[in-house]
Amino acid sequence: MAPMGWGRRRVLLLNATYEPLTALPLRRAVVLVMCGKADVVHGDPAGLTLHAATVSLPVPSVIRLSTYVRVPYRAQVPLTRAGLMHRDRYRCAYCGARADTIDHVIPRSRGGQHSWQNCVACCAKCNHRKADLLLSELGWHLRVVPTAPHGPHWRLLVHSGEADPLWRPYLGVAA
Ligand SMILES: [Zn+2]
Structure with missing residues (x-):
């Protein structure tokens, strides 16, 4: 794989239950997969592959943890x-x-x-x-009363901006 985009690319990390957890830098996602702590759910749509010394791995877009981790619930979604x-x-x-x-x-x-x-x-x-x-x-009116969002996918959206379309089914975002 060309090094271009390597540093900025992010991968959606799912819990073992498919609940979205966070967006990881590609490098960290690859380490999780290499260590057997996560599996690739979706690879890169263009079929990019990483080649290391002894293995080749599809560039992941979505990975899932092999074992369930309990995540402390963050009540307040930061405003971004x-x-x-x-x-x-x-x-x-x-x-x-x-x-x-x-x-x-x-x-x-x-x-x-x-x-x-x-x-x-x-x-x-x-x-x-x-x-x-x-x-x-x-004499103006709001079209919608603004409220604070909640739910796991918001923790991700505030960090990732526009999410990869492959992530949408996991984030509960209307496509
Ligand atoms: Zn306007």
Whole structure:
């Protein structure tokens, strides 16, 4: 395999129960497979293969642990741009156009929090018009009430941004 992309490539790690756990750097995923701690569930769609001294291995996209590990549940999903855009499906919370910015519903200058409940995806036009005003001052309404996401796949999305399409069945993400 060409070294290009090696460092940045990530592999979805599943628990023995197929529950998604995290996105690993390729190097660490390969070590788990080589040590017999995980099996390759899906290889690279292009069929790339790694060649080491004595073995060759399909470049993994999804691997699964051989033995179940208990994971402490993290109640609060950290707020990230990638996670927020995914929650709001890249749609502006005010007009429904494609969103490319994040807006604080109650502006930070007016005491609004940087939280899942107060942040929404927003198009540049609405963001500019809204400025430091409250929705009541503009007569605007939210299309959807913003809430904090939960569930295992969110832990992954906040780190991986756009996930590999092969990961989707495991993440419960609508394709
Ligand atoms: Zn808008």
